[in-house]
Amino acid sequence: MPVIAFRQALRDAMDEELARDQNVILMGEEVAQYNGAYKVSQGLLDKYGPDRIIDTPITEEGFTGAGIGAALVGLRPIVEWMTLNFSAQAFDQVLNNAAKMLSMSGGQLKVPIVFRGPNGPAEYLSGQHSQSFQAFYTHIPGIKVVAPSTPYDAKGMLKSAVRDDNPVVFLETEMMYGLKGEVPEEEYLVPLGKAEIKRAGEAVTLISFSRPMQMILEAADVLEKEGYSAEVIDLRSLRPLDEEAVYSSVVKTNRCVIVDNDWPTASFGSYLGWLISKNCFDSLDAPVEMVAMEDVPMPYNHALELAVQPSVEKIVAAAKRVMYV
């Protein structure tokens, strides 16, 4: 099976969907002539032309709104945000137009659109460009939010997102664009809303999504060497959420650590922790632990930048706390 990078998997997904459906378009800053700020849209302009691969002005609210308008009249736009940090400019369009149209039109208007781009911290980007947006977007009823962690899932889920009739916020991360993995040549889809058990175990459940998956798999290795078998869950999709996969694992292991590389207050991880506490109450032998980013703006100093984020050591320590070892 071919081994390709995460960015290539995203590119291939868009390429296949652009070829499959005339209504699919890609728009955003530098997606066309520059081939994408992170080269995710490499070669698509040459293949599909400027009518479908559209460079936009640097105005997130404007082009996000234009994309939503295009979706309302029948296209299936993919809107690339150069980073999720810039999507703050476009937040009103997502919150009040994309997410609400279906409900407020009594089901008459659907908004089949994908917003995608890198989310969360990369490196040396300081406070304003290192932010995680999963909490902001999963908070909103009416949109789906997904965050794959492998090239395979990235491709299969982006294709599903394009075909979905709801607005989908598709979270990538800059640090994963070069991550390589096996992706089959033949076409496949990965459904939105299904978690994946990456590794079966008995002693503790470790849950995350997106980039920290690499950390929790590494933490599971460390625990394994010390004699504790951790079950590792990749949520892949935050909304809809595969609650069943989470609960059946926690009921089995009686303990759980959630890793969410975002501020802890009112975060997606804290919401998931509440769900688990409520639905697995009688199965819990320890409070649900969460390893999150520290509750501060991201420092520029690299040592501090790393120190405020989740790490393998922090995850192992949290797992040991819930295992009482």
Place this chain on the structure above:
Amino acid sequence: MAEQVLMLALSPTMEEGTIVTWHKKEGDSIAQSDILCEVETDKATMEYESVNEGTLLKILVSDGGQAKVGDPIAVVGEPGEDISGLDKAAERKAEPATVTAQPAAPEPTVAPKSAAPQPATPQVSAEQLKASPLARKMATERGIDMRVLQGSGPAGRIVKRDIEKALRQVASRGPAEAIGIQGPAGPAFIPTAAGPAAKDERVPLSGKRKIIAQRLAESKFSAPHYYLRIDVDAGAMMAARQRLNALLLKDPVGKVSPNAFLIKFVAETLKKYPVVNSSWQGDAILRFGKIDIALAVAQEDGLITPVVRDCGSKGIVQIDRDLKLLIDKARNNKLTPEEYNGATFTISSLGTSGILEFTAIINPPGSAILAVGRIHNAPVAGEDGTISVRSQMILTLSCDHRVIDGAVGAAFLSDLKAFIEYPIDLLY
């Protein structure tokens, strides 16, 4: 810091225990898992394994004394430590039934020596107790009193492994050697007693005796019993048994007992009458999903009802093997609570004592008990009027009328008779 050693709940139904003998004396150093003392519970004698470390500073309840679950029985700490406030046995309320009736009688064995006002021993309520939700659930399900456990989690939180440890202790304890109970020793020739002793003697109740009294009184006084008697021809069953035993001649476990046959016949009949395999729950009737049949087994100091689980899906030989293990454990006081609780139906047999027929008291949570008399030769009038001598057995079914109406009980018993007399019917 000095700590009190509390009486542990060593069986799910234990409310108080009697110290049989201390293995440590004051001044001895104690390590975790050392055997501190032996405790007679309601069902068995258990070794009390220490969860504390240090020096045994004071024994609060001495040999023969009783303590309620959660009451302090000793103090452990560092030598020379101030243990004032910790060194009082719990105040025991006089038990009206035994004490006020005879005010002149000596105090029960363990009356506290000191009646000085004592700082209350920490009375931890279930709500204040620190325990994980899972530990609470497990403790409730398995009948563990968490107040006497020491949590190994942060700030003394009781967690899953603490409950598991307590369960292991309950399961592995129960040697009878210390108090000299052996298996039945066979007939003993005792010189004829010289008549009653000159004086009345008050025998303190053992934990087991109290539980037997309480449970049977509760059953007899709350469940409206009625009784159905039937004569059964045991010839076919005994012939089948003989044939089976011939087949098993070389099997080291030995012959299959008639009880195994009876249990199987009862299990098959219960399949036809699930209402007999049920329990009165006050606001509902619980129909058990499995057929777990207990057999009452006499012990030197009481009786116990080991349970053969899931008899509906076991064959006679398997039932017999299970039963032999259980009876052996019962006679050695080694049954764990899981092995004697929760029968859905009970069989009591006094045939080996020569009893022809009797009525038994229902063993909760079941709703019926079968009393089995001696298999004996008796003249039976056949339908054609001829008299022949047959191998007969009298069965008496006690039913809880709240659950089982007379006609159902009668149909059950009549079908049971048919199965015993024509075992091939089981296959139809």
